Amino acid sequence: MTIVIIGAIVLIVAIILILVGMADREDRVDPLEERLSDYVSRGELITSLEDVELSQPISERIFIPIARKLGEIALRFTPQNALDQTAHKIELAGNPRGMEPTIFWATRFGAAIAVAAFLFFIFSIAAIDWTWGRKFTMIVVFAAIGFYIPELLLTSRINRRQDGVRKAMPDALDLLTICVEAGLSFDMAMAKVAEKWENELAYSFGRALREIQLGKMRREALRTMAERIGIPEMTSFVAAIIQSELLGVSMSKVLRIQSDQMRIRRRQAAEKRAQEAPIKMLFPMALLIFPSIMLILLAPAAIQLMTSALGEMFR
Known part of the structure; x- marks a missing residue:
């Protein structure tokens, strides 16, 4: 001990x-x-x-x-x-x-x-x-x-950190979409996200923008940002942005699609956690709650049995 x-x-x-x-x-x-x-x-x-x-x-x-x-x-x-x-x-x-x-x-x-x-x-x-x-x-x-x-x-x-980025991405992509549709460039939209929030995603956007301002190509800065975060959602988002830039696709349309996909993934993750909750609760209930309930229910009966004539026979 x-x-x-x-x-x-x-x-x-x-x-x-x-x-x-x-x-x-x-x-x-x-x-x-x-x-x-x-x-x-x-x-x-x-x-x-x-x-x-x-x-x-x-x-x-x-x-x-x-x-x-x-x-x-x-x-x-x-x-x-x-x-x-x-x-x-x-x-x-x-x-x-x-x-x-x-x-x-x-x-x-x-x-x-x-x-x-x-x-x-x-x-x-x-x-x-x-x-x-x-x-x-x-x-x-x-x-x-x-x-x-x-x-x-x-x-x-x-x-x-990765969970925080996952939770912040849908709202950040909505803000990016609104800013781009309002006429801002993608870099300015990222700057708005970095100014508005104080979370890991905003810090990552700010760091990528500083690298771009120092002369790094945007696609390389975005790839480096995705590697620093290390989640599939960010990798997919960066790949879509780079592909849109190379092919000349509308940036607002790509951002809207990515935002919808992020919300679907977040809802699916919440549903998955909700389905796993009963299984995770089973072991604490079986090991902690059920023994306490059995003790409360059976202890009075056991005490009465020990004090009865039947209990005297086994002494």
């Missing part, structure tokens, strides 16, 4: 620390903008590199360089294809806080080492009647769990 409690505490602390480290970038104020605003409001001017260094928060001066060093060490033990997959997953997750693959792998190794060191310390000072072989096994198991927790959190963030 003691090791279960210790393991639960270790996992909870590790998850909290990793969640704090992978917090959304939109929830964090840009430190550069914050410092510049502070200096402008106070009329101060940075005159030396030392002032620039000291003006940065302690996380950027100490923790991030340490994480980069750990990441460089982790790179020696990480295959190149694993790094490429990690970079792609970080893009699918929306590149939270500008995280680099090296920082992510440093987080994984750091979590495993921290969990192992904490358990080793607990086993060293606690009076647990276990052999060191058993203790070492528990350390390895929980270190492996700590190693895979960042991967699970990243996958969870990817799923949340």
Whole structure:
């Protein structure tokens, strides 16, 4: 029981620390903008590199360089294809806080080492009647769990981001259709979507527009946007837009068709979830609700039976 409690505490602390480290970038104020605003409001001017260094928060001066060093060490033990997959997953997750693959792998190794060191310390000072072989096994198991927790959190963030894009696409396509039919270009319509909403789809549209403004071809920027989101709906939408541009088909008609298809897909997905709900509810009901009901119904009868003459016969 003691090791279960210790393991639960270790996992909870590790998850909290990793969640704090992978917090959304939109929830964090840009430190550069914050410092510049502070200096402008106070009329101060940075005159030396030392002032620039000291003006940065302690996380950027100490923790991030340490994480980069750990990441460089982790790179020696990480295959190149694993790094490429990690970079792609970080893009699918929306590149939270500008995280680099090296920082992510440093987080994984750091979590495993921290969990192992904490358990080793607990086993060293606690009076647990276990052999060191058993203790070492528990350390390895929980270190492996700590190693895979960042991967699970990243996958969870990817799923949340993709679900958010799926939910926003039908309304965004309606707005695109209205803007194009009103006479705006497709780029201006995308800019309207990026200005109107603050969600993952709007951020993706804004990033694609910035790439187009920097000289990237529209079709390449749209393809890159679809790869960064990684859902079939966005890939189909981008393919239809590129095909319309190449063939000279009316953009408003293509957008109207895509909008109708997105709404049909969203309705079908809702119907699918509604059909799966009874099956998903079966196991909690069978394991939690039904035993409680049986206990409530049969407990009085069992008590009466035990206090009756028949119960006295079996004592």
